Amino acid sequence: MSTRVGIGYDVHQYAEGRAFILGGVEIPHHRGLKGHSDADVLSHAIADAVLGALGEPDIGYWFPPTDASIEGISSLKILEKVAQIAADKGMKIVNVDSTVVAEAPKVNPHREAMKEKIAAALGLTPDLVGVKATTNERMGFVGREEGVAAMAVASVEKV
Numbered sequence: 001m002s003t004r005v006g007i008g009y010d011v012h013q014y015a016e017g018r019a020f021i022l023g024g025v026e027i028p029h030h031r032g033l034k035g036h037s038d039a040d041v042l043s044h045a046i047a048d049a050v051l052g053a054l055g056e057p058d059i060g061y062w063f064p065p066t067d068a069s070i071e072g073i074s075s076l077k078i079l080e081k082v083a084q085i086a087a088d089k090g091m092k093i094v095n096v097d098s099t100v101v102a103e104a105p106k107v108n109p110h111r112e113a114m115k116e117k118i119a120a121a122l123g124l125t126p127d128l129v130g131v132k133a134t135t136n137e138r139m140g141f142v143g144r145e146e147g148v149a150a151m152a153v154a155s156v157e158k159v
Helices: 042-052 075-088 106-121
Strands: 001-016 020-022 025-027 091-101 129-134 148-158
Touching: 001 042, 020 106, 025 106, 042 075, 042 091, 042 148, 075 091, 075 106, 091 106, 106 129
Parallel strands: 091 129
Antiparallel strands: 001 148, 020 025, 091 148
């Protein structure tokens, strides 16, 4: 089989005093997200989707939170590494699609910038990157604005 698909999911809690980074874009918001890296929940979900399509372990394996040398790393660097893993396996990323689940901030005004940054990191054109957003209708941890979730799918194929 030459085409494969993977799924990714990630969540991060809100944190005071951090920038809110989503899809490699800093979005004005009164809180950021907590994490060892820049806590870009969207990029993490996409990375896991690509890694899953490749049959590889998740980003925690490739970028362990115990590794002090990568503390604060841009998640775009994580996406670049995932693209390199695909290339090393003789695979190319065909496309990704994703959904951010958050009550705030609004994602749509930043959608095109996110698509461009994610595409550049993965070696794609922006039209091959889907970024959508929804709320959780005020239910659960997302609805209580305790954190943000993201899910993604990716397809890869043999070069």
